[in-house]
Amino acid sequence: MARFFFVVIFIVSTFFSFAHETDSLFVPPKPAKPLRYCSSAKQWVDYASHDSNLVEITYMRGLRMDLRYATFNNVTGHDMYCGIQRAFIHKDGLPKLKRALSIIAKELPGYSLVIFDAARPMYAQSVLKQSVAGTPYSHFVSSGKTGGLHNYGLALDLGIADSTGNLLDMGADFDSFERCAGFVGEADALKSGRLTQQQIDNRNLLRNIMKRAGWVMLSSEWWHFNAFTRAYTKEHYPLFPI
Numbered sequence: 001m002a003r004f005f006f007v008v009i010f011i012v013s014t015f016f017s018f019a020h021e022t023d024s025l026f027v028p029p030k031p032a033k034p035l036r037y038c039s040s041a042k043q044w045v046d047y048a049s050h051d052s053n054l055v056e057i058t059y060m061r062g063l064r065m066d067l068r069y070a071t072f073n074n075v076t077g078h079d080m081y082c083g084i085q086r087a088f089i090h091k092d093g094l095p096k097l098k099r100a101l102s103i104i105a106k107e108l109p110g111y112s113l114v115i116f117d118a119a120r121p122m123y124a125q126s127v128l129k130q131s132v133a134g135t136p137y138s139h140f141v142s143s144g145k146t147g148g149l150h151n152y153g154l155a156l157d158l159g160i161a162d163s164t165g166n167l168l169d170m171g172a173d174f175d176s177f178e179r180c181a182g183f184v185g186e187a188d189a190l191k192s193g194r195l196t197q198q199q200i201d202n203r204n205l206l207r208n209i210m211k212r213a214g215w216v217m218l219s220s221e222w223w224h225f226n227a228f229t230r231a232y233t234k235e236h237y238p239l240f241p242i
């Protein structure tokens with residue numbers, strides 16, 4: 001019996017120390033040698049342009065590209081897309097993106113969606129996973145082998161900019177591994193003063209548009225939206241081969 005209680009106490013204390021740790025801002029150490037994944041990025045763009053299920057997200061009213069993985073300004077510290085600001089989406093996700101843009105055009109003229117990432121090749125998923133490997137934040141990033149919905153072309157990372165072009169303040173940067181980065185941590189973060197009500201309202205504005213357009217939000221990241229559930233996607237769509 002004593003052993004049973006010991007195990008329970010161990011599990012509970014591990015859970016709380018884990019939860020506490022992820023409240024803090026985690027910034028992975030900058031790589032000693034930042035890399036540009038140019039040959040992989042070119043292979044990917046070549047693949048994506050020829051996959052008949054993928055559509056390039058080209059100019060659309062109310063849409064702007066800021067692919068953070070095509071710069072060094074991202075959580076990995078590497079330029080994974082070699083500066084190539086070209087994004088792709090599965091053709092079954094495109095109508096939902098168009099729906100979100102038409103809601104903005106009607107209700108928030110002048111505002112725009114800002115794409116941080118869309119369809120993502122497997123090599124980029126692996127680099128992302130390596131940047132958090134061995135930390136308590138590893139669970140935020142899907143495996144480079146089994147992938148997440150970005151690796152099916154059916155997830156978007158995005159923010160929203162106002163009519164002056166400035167991104168709305170969400171209180172936590174894209175890919176910041178804090179509990180308050182998602183819905184799950186917002187009530188506590190508001191209480192502690194880590195987030196303001198305005199920042200939460202800004203997140204809710206984006207969520208409301210995306211939800212009405214048919215997207216499924218992720219409770220741990222304000223910027224991430226799935227076109228379908230993970231289970232449905234895995235059953236009906238193939239993972240990218242590269």
Ligand SMILES: [Zn+2]
Binds near residue numbers: 150156
């Ligand atoms: Zn995402």
